[in-house]
Amino acid sequence: MNLEQLAETFDLLGDWEERYRYLIELGRKLPPLPEAARTETNKVRGCMSQVWLVAETEPGPPLRLRLRGDSDAHLVKGLIAVLFALYDGRTPREILDTDLQGAFARLGLENHLTMNRRNGFYAMVERIRSLARAAERAAA
Numbered sequence: 051m052n053l054e055q056l057a058e059t060f061d062l063l064g065d066w067e068e069r070y071r072y073l074i075e076l077g078r079k080l081p082p083l084p085e086a087a088r089t090e091t092n093k094v095r096g097c098m099s100q101v102w103l104v105a106e107t108e109p110g111p112p113l114r115l116r117l118r119g120d121s122d123a124h125l126v127k128g129l130i131a132v133l134f135a136l137y138d139g140r141t142p143r144e145i146l147d148t149d150l151q152g153a154f155a156r157l158g159l160e161n162h163l164t165m166n167r168r169n170g171f172y173a174m175v176e177r178i179r180s181l182a183r184a185a186e187r188a189a190a
Contacts, residue, residue: 053135053156072128074124076127076131077124077126080131080134081118094170094177095173095177100121103178103181105181106118113141113189115139115182117137
């Protein structure tokens with residue numbers, strides 16, 4: 051799923067209660083994160099809930115990142131699924147060049163998440179961007 055498909059689905063759902071339910075459903079579809087990946091190193095700082103994000107490189111050319119993650123909060127798992135729709139399988143440069151604020155606005159999330167959730171969302175974005183920068187440096 052990409053941003054446009056996600057935005058179209060959001061548009062079809064109408065009210066935000068339905069969209070929240072859809073986000074939670076997206077989160078339920080995430081593959082499980084192995085217990086061994088739930089480490090302090092993989093933990094996202096700045097989130098009110100527990101969040102772990104991991105990137106594995108897929109050799110290229112071009113090199114791509116495969117993302118995995120989990121959270122103890124259902125809505126946050128859905129937000130992780132949204133981020134994976136935007137970033138998973140992309141090159142580090144594509145990840146770093148993605149206009150996330152534009153995507154966030156396109157989905158209408160800005161006005162419908164609490165400040166804490168929004169801050170946590172951007173903390174997850176920064177973690178993914180950090181993983182992309184590290185992969186880009188390692189590949190150079």
